[in-house]
Amino acid sequence: MNEPALAGLLTDKYELTVLAAALRDGTAERRTTFELFARRLPEGRRYGVVAGTGRLLELLPRFRFDDDACRLLARFLDTDTLRYLRDFRFTGDIDGYAEGELYFPGSPVLSVRGSFAECVVLETLALSIFNHDTAIASAAARMVTAAAGRPLIEMGSRRTHERAAVAAARAAYIAGFAASSNLEAERRYGIPTEGTAAHAFTMLHTGEDGPDELAAFRAQVDALGVNTTLLVDTYDVTTGVTNAVAAAGATLGAVRLDSGELGVLARQVREQLDRLGATRTRIVVSGDLDEFSIAALRAEPVDSYGVGTSLVTGSGAPTAGMVYKLVEVDGMPVQKRSSRKESQGGRKQALRLSRPTGTITEEVVHPAGRPPATTEPFRVLTIPLVRGGQVVAGTDRAALAAARDLVASGLHSLPWEGLKLAHGEPAIPTVRIPVAAIPSS
Numbered sequence: 031m032n033e034p035a036l037a038g039l040l041t042d043k044y045e046l047t048v049l050a051a052a053l054r055d056g057t058a059e060r061r062t063t064f065e066l067f068a069r070r071l072p073e074g075r076r077y078g079v080v081a082g083t084g085r086l087l088e089l090l091p092r093f094r095f096d097d098d099a100c101r102l103l104a105r106f107l108d109t110d111t112l113r114y115l116r117d118f119r120f121t122g123d124i125d126g127y128a129e130g131e132l133y134f135p136g137s138p139v140l141s142v143r144g145s146f147a148e149c150v151v152l153e154t155l156a157l158s159i160f161n162h163d164t165a166i167a168s169a170a171a172r173m174v175t176a177a178a179g180r181p182l183i184e185m186g187s188r189r190t191h192e193r194a195a196v197a198a199a200r201a202a203y204i205a206g207f208a209a210s211s212n213l214e215a216e217r218r219y220g221i222p223t224e225g226t227a228a229h230a231f232t233m234l235h236t237g238e239d240g241p242d243e244l245a246a247f248r249a250q251v252d253a254l255g256v257n258t259t260l261l262v263d264t265y266d267v268t269t270g271v272t273n274a275v276a277a278a279g280a281t282l283g284a285v286r287l288d289s290g291e292l293g294v295l296a297r298q299v300r301e302q303l304d305r306l307g308a309t310r311t312r313i314v315v316s317g318d319l320d321e322f323s324i325a326a327l328r329a330e331p332v333d334s335y336g337v338g339t340s341l342v343t344g345s346g347a348p349t350a351g352m353v354y355k356l357v358e359v360d361g362m363p364v365q366k367r368s369s370r371k372e373s374q375g376g377r378k379q380a381l382r383l384s385r386p387t388g389t390i391t392e393e394v395v396h397p398a399g400r401p402p403a404t405t406e407p408f409r410v411l412t413i414p415l416v417r418g419g420q421v422v423a424g425t426d427r428a429a430l431a432a433a434r435d436l437v438a439s440g441l442h443s444l445p446w447e448g449l450k451l452a453h454g455e456p457a458i459p460t461v462r463i464p465v466a467a468i469p470s471s
Contacts (some may be wrong), residue, residue, distance in 0.1 A: 038095040038118070039102070046103065050111040056112075058147035066140035066156055068127075068133065072168075072348040074453035077436055080139055080175065081201040082163030083129035086156060087415060090120055093155065116123045120148050124416035125379070128423075130204055130433030131411060132440040132467040133164075134393050136460045138378040138412065139352070143396070146359075153181045153354045161352045162194065163201040169347035171437060172206035173337060175449050176325040181208035181334045183224050185316060186342030191265035198342045204433045206441075208334070219335045220427045224334075225257040226314065231263060237307070241265060247277035259285035259314055262299070263290065272300055276307045284333070290318065292327045293330045300331035319413040321451055363465055379412035382458075385464045390443045396463040401427055415470040 063232035071078055095103070095115040122144020142149050153402055157360045172351065173182055184202040187195035187210075199215035209222040216223045227250055227382060235246035247260050256278045262270030262285045274285055285303070287295050303311050314363060316336030324335055340346030355373040356364060363375030377398040383406045384390045393411075397400055401410075414425045423429070441449065448457025 031278045035454055036096055036099060037089045037093045037155060038115070038151075038336070039099050040089075040158065041151060042108070043315055045151050045153055046107060046115075048113070048150055050148075051113070052146055053111055053114060054108075059145045061360050062144070062149050062356060063148045063155070064142045064354055065138050065357050065370065065378065066142070066352055066354045067136060067138055067162060068351045069353065070135050070351065071456055073346075074352065075168065075172075075459040076450065076454055077081045077440075078133045078164060078350060079167040079169075079205055079440075080129055080131045080133050080160075080164060081167035081204050081433075082141075082197075083126065083198070083415065083423070084429055084433070085197065086159050087421045087423060087425045089155065089159075090416065090421065092151075093120060093152070093257065094118060097200075117293055118148070118151070120152065120416075120417060121419040122146065122148055123414070124417070125412050126415050127380075127411050128413055128436060129429070129431070130436030130440070132437075132444070134456045134458060134460045136374070136395055136462055137393060138355075138395060141377055141378070141412070142325075142354075142414075148357075150325045155355050157220045157352055159197075161350050163197055164350040164352065165347040166198045166201035166341060167205040167437070168350065169341055169378065169442060170202040170207055172321040172451060173204035173319075173335075175441060176328070176451060177335060178328055180332065182206075182324075183209040183314075183334065183336045184212070184338075184341060185336045186338040187212045190342040195342070200430070202337075202341060202432065205437050206434065207337075211336075214371040217432055226284075229260045229261060229264045229288075231408075232261060239270075240260065243270060244273040244277060247273050251282075256281050259284040260305065261286045261288065263287050263295075268302065271302050272306070275308050275311075277305070280307040280309075280311075282308055282311045283332055285312050286314040287318060288315075288335070292323075292332075293327055296327070296330045296332050325451060327441045330434050333343045374462055374464065379410075381408045381410050383408045384443065388443055389445055390419040390458055391445075392458055393460045394463065395460060396464045402463060433457070 062391055100112050100116055122141050126140040184199050184207045186198055195212055196214045199210035199212040199221055200219050203221045209224040213223055213226050230328045232243055233244045250258055260274040296313050299313055312333035314334050315332050319335055319337050321342035336448040357375050359378050365375035366373045378395050378396045380395045382390050383392045386409050444457050
């Protein structure tokens with residue numbers, strides 16, 4: 031499964047009709063800035079996690095329109111617009127938050143500068159990547175907090191689109207998940223993969239005398255070794271654990287529970303494993319887990335969690351609500367004033383204030399190049415990503431590891447109440463400084 035060679039058609043039709051109109055009336059080359067940000071966090075969320083930056087930067091050089099694409103577009107575009115698209119190359123600049131950075135309402139996550147023509151056509155690509163990956167990473171970070179140091183495995187591939195599954199595995203890994211079940215995520219991004227077994231394999235071992243769970247377990251151990259994970263809840267959990275230890279011995283790697291009252295079962299299984307001498311056999315649980323059920327299992331003898339549906343679907347990862355808005359034309363601020371859809375004009379950057387202990391206290395969004403004076407410790411959030419159309423930020427596996435570290439340090443820097451799973455206000459306030467508020471130097 032490879033990414034498409036050309037990304038230009040990963041867009042909405044209206045952006046190209048707008049492009050055609052701008053080329054026709056001569057406004058296409060006006061210098062503009064578009065910003066990608068969220069007006070608010072999803073209901074009850076205290077913070078968000080930026081994800082998708084690396085994927086956008088990987089696709090940007092492939093944002094092209096070849097002859098096949100232009101033949102499709104010729105149904106509604108004029109010759110001049112088609113000529114522009116055939117030669118399209120993004121030549122502008124992009125700044126933004128590093129992947130893995132926390133964000134809050136109004137954070138200028140991405141700032142895209144260039145001609146109106148080249149910036150406007152990137153809207154759908156940027157939004158589709160950031161809205162998806164950021165939603166997954168933000169949900170995953172809450173689960174990591176709820177797990178309190180126990181590893182999590184992303185197992186959502188069968189619950190979403192095949193390409194979205196790879197992106198979801200990447201976003202979850204950035205947020206702190208230990209591994210994914212998706213093999214393409216391992217090939218493409220080097221994400222560790224883990225897998226256990228299916229109920230179907232256990233049920234396959236059924237003969238004239240009925241199910242033979244022990245035979246299924248012995249076959250799995252024979253193929254994969256004693257460090258494998260045996261799924262013990264196909265029939266009866268107690269019998270399943272007995273058969274698992276009989277098949278692998280006391281050095282069995284792990285057993286998995288995928289249904290039932292997981293907390294109660296985990297306690298019973300732990301006691302049974304210990305009685306059978308399998309004191310180091312781990313217990314893995316899965317089955318419609320989310321951050322709340324993970325937190326409820328914190329006191330139970332669970333060693334790791336497998337999470338799928340709630341992570342990769344809207345039920346557990348509500349939309350990030352990112353928007354992509356024009357904020358500057360030829361150096362002059364412009365802004366939208368629609369009710370509940372306001373945007374602040376002018377290109378912006380941001381810094382984050384903290385106490386000497388490292389706990390963050392406030393995010394300050396300020397006019398680009400004009401940071402406010404402060405005596406408090408702070409960290410600059412806006413970094414260069416693209417210059418003159420050339421990607422200057424990392425997109426390799428080292429960059430992925432750095433994003434993962436940034437999430438971990440960001441969560442560690444939040445005030446304690448910012449890590450609560452209960453509904454509440456954002457963990458820190460965002461202060462927006464308008465253009466006129468800071469005198470020019």
